[in-house]
Amino acid sequence: ALPIWPIFKSVFSRATYSYKGKYILNGVLRASGASQLAKGNKWGYFPGVSAAWIVSNEDFLSTNALISEFKIRGGWGQTGNISGIGYYSSFGLLGDDHGTLQNYRNDNLTWETTTDLNLGADLGFFSNRIKATVDVFRRLTHNLFNDIQVFDTPYYYNGGKLENKGLELGLNTINWKGNFNWSTSFNISFMKNKVLEMGSYRSVYYKGYQDVVRIEAGQPLGNFYGFVVDRVNPDNGFLEYKDLNNDGRISTDDRTVIGNGLPDYTFGMTNTFSFHGFSCDVLLTGTQGNEIFNASRVDLEGMLD
Numbered sequence: 001a002l003p004i005w006p007i008f009k010s011v012f013s014r015a016t017y018s019y020k021g022k023y024i025l026n027g028v029l030r031a032s033g034a035s036q037l038a039k040g041n042k043w044g045y046f047p048g049v050s051a052a053w054i055v056s057n058e059d060f061l062s063t064n065a066l067i068s069e070f071k072i073r074g075g076w077g078q079t080g081n082i083s084g085i086g087y088y089s090s091f092g093l094l095g096d097d098h099g100t101l102q103n104y105r106n107d108n109l110t111w112e113t114t115t116d117l118n119l120g121a122d123l124g125f126f127s128n129r130i131k132a133t134v135d136v137f138r139r140l141t142h143n144l145f146n147d148i149q150v151f152d153t154p155y156y157y158n159g160g161k162l163e164n165k166g167l168e169l170g171l172n173t174i175n176w177k178g179n180f181n182w183s184t185s186f187n188i189s190f191m192k193n194k195v196l197e198m199g200s201y202r203s204v205y206y207k208g209y210q211d212v213v214r215i216e217a218g219q220p221l222g223n224f225y226g227f228v229v230d231r232v233n234p235d236n237g238f239l240e241y242k243d244l245n246n247d248g249r250i251s252t253d254d255r256t257v258i259g260n261g262l263p264d265y266t267f268g269m270t271n272t273f274s275f276h277g278f279s280c281d282v283l284l285t286g287t288q289g290n291e292i293f294n295a296s297r298v299d300l301e302g303m304l305d
Contacts, residue, residue: 007035008082024052026075032111034082038090041110048077056124069124069131076118080111084145089156104155112158114141129177133170138163146199159199162221166191181274188267193220212293213261222261224293227254264289 010032017025028048035042052073061067092105120135144160168189176182195217198204203216214225227241227250244254268285 007033009033020057022054022057024054026050028077030079032080034111036082036085036087036089037111038107038109041090041108044080044111044113046078046080046113048075050075050077066125067123068126068128069122071122073121074119075116077116079114079116081114081145082111085109085156103153104150106155106157108158109156110143110158112141112143112145114139129174131170131172133168135168136166137168138165142197144199146201148200157199159197161196163194163196164191179276181272183272184269185272186267186269188265190265191262193222193262195219195221214257219257220260220262222290223257224259224261224291225255226258228256228258259291259293261290261292263287 010030012028012030014026014028016027026049030046030048031043032046033043050073052071054071055061056064056067056070061070086103089103090106090109091103093102116137116139118135118137120133123132124130140161140163142161143158144162145156146159147154147156149155166189168187170187171185173184174181175184195215198215198217203214212224212226214223215221216223228244230240230242232238233240241250241254243250244256247253266285266287268283270284271282273280273282
């Protein structure tokens, strides 16, 4: 008999070693079990390791008046995910509507796993009044959770692979210190995203307005997929689209990538001011390089029937 609610258990262990305040090594191991996964795959084991070298504690930098902190670090680790699937997705279940099949059984359903690799450095100058960080990362997720609809009944399975990689930069400064204090924090992140594998599908359309978002192997997430406007017909005012495959007619085969909703970079800056117990924060955030699909404009100006 199945439990009324799904069961989730987890065990976590960690070990840290430091030598002379210069070299640090961390190791972690997490074991997690979930009842909604298939028999034999309910438990996942996710290791991680990281290391750091505090260069500023070496003799050749310990008395340096300019550099107050210099650390080089790196890490590798794995995490597991079960969000996005139902309570008993690996089981073949009958619903309460005259024994109707609720979902198909999958004896191979297992953890979605993400592997992270990170390399970074921290730099501090003038007694850490100026601090800078840089991180390079790559995140690879495989065994993504998917489902196939068979006669309106879902079959849940693992399939697909997704890659994220990028660069993050940060800068913190203490601009003024005393009765009046002023500090600034700035960060910027560049990221590239790609769907490496799609499981049982070559491509799928995200459920939304006009199926405009298409997910496809070899392409980034967030692609807008549609027709390319060629001109406005002067006789009736309707849009005319480009015949991209040159077959003499406009069909769904003429749809292509027309934009992407993911930004080239995101940034943020905070200025903090304080004076005799009063403080004020000024925050600025932004993105650059992403397109926006304006569904409201399509409805208002698209001259749709």
